[in-house]
């Protein structure tokens with residue numbers, strides 16, 4: 509799609525402070541994706557001239573839409589979580605880096621690490637039988653686990669872990685993105701002591717269908733979520749990688765939720781790996797405390813061949 513004129517030649521770029529970035533600092537090249545409230549472009553940093561890695565993803569959120577759809581808390585959360593994770597001392601190769609944020613009268617701008625190959629779910633659907641082989645599933649799951657362990661140590665729960673939120677970089681490595689639903693653990697505990705209704709954004713309901721498959725039993729019963737909620741979604745994601753289908757699936761969202769509440773799922777006769785099956789069985793457990801911890805997952809037989817200390821040394825699958 510054509511890049512709008514106001515992005516090519518920004519007229520009203522406004523610097524809020526001397527170090528603040530603005531639209532004029534980037535040349536916008538092409539649209540690469542659209543969310544419910546945002547459009548994402550491939551852009552290039554203009555300075556410094558000798559930048560070896562000038563490509564960035566420029567996510568533009570229209571203020572009008574954000575306000576109308578009550579998305580303000582989501583945008584704040586995304587910015588806060590990404591800003592914390594993107595600090596030099598907290599950086600993790602498996603999590604998208606936020607380079608800068610700025611705004612003008614109409615839009616909020618997130619300058620993010622660029623993922624050349626888009627999201628892993630779309631790539632998975634292009635594979636033979638729309639799934640990954642065991643080795644590739646193991647690779648992606650190990651990298652997802654490492655990213656989750658990292659954010660949990662920083663006190664963040666992602667709460668929207670799914671293959672769509674894993675982006676593939678030009679070197680084939682993945683990074684976790686979309687922190688709009690995330691929660692800082694301490695905040696969460698405060699909310700539990702003093703519960704307030706979280707306002708439901710209006711437009712997101714329509715995109716909820718995609719996420720329904722990953723919903724946790726605790727979300728359905730209104731119980732407190734914890735890092736193990738992300739590990740539930742991790743195991744749903746691993747099941748999806750290995751089979752191309754969701755463990756909890758049915759004709760309607762309501763029936764999917766019933767299945768999740770009753771932990772009603774099966775493994776087909778030809779499920780490709782016994783160790784993965786055992787791992788998933790020990791994570792798709794209603795009681796959060798009874799699920800494996802991330803340390804226990806790393807020590808599980810399914811990941812026997814993986815050295816989690818040196819994940820970056822593994823060659824990423826070439827699936828694109």
Ligand code: ATP
Pocket residue numbers: 540541542543544545546547548565567604620621622623624626627675685686715
């Ligand atoms: P929704 O808001 O409906 O939940 P979303 O979270 O996918 O959707 P965005 O984060 O705006 O919305 O992303 C829209 C699309 O842009 C994504 O599906 C992806 O294809 C692309 N995209 C997002 N971030 C990046 C990135 N860092 N690099 C490359 N492409 C990206």
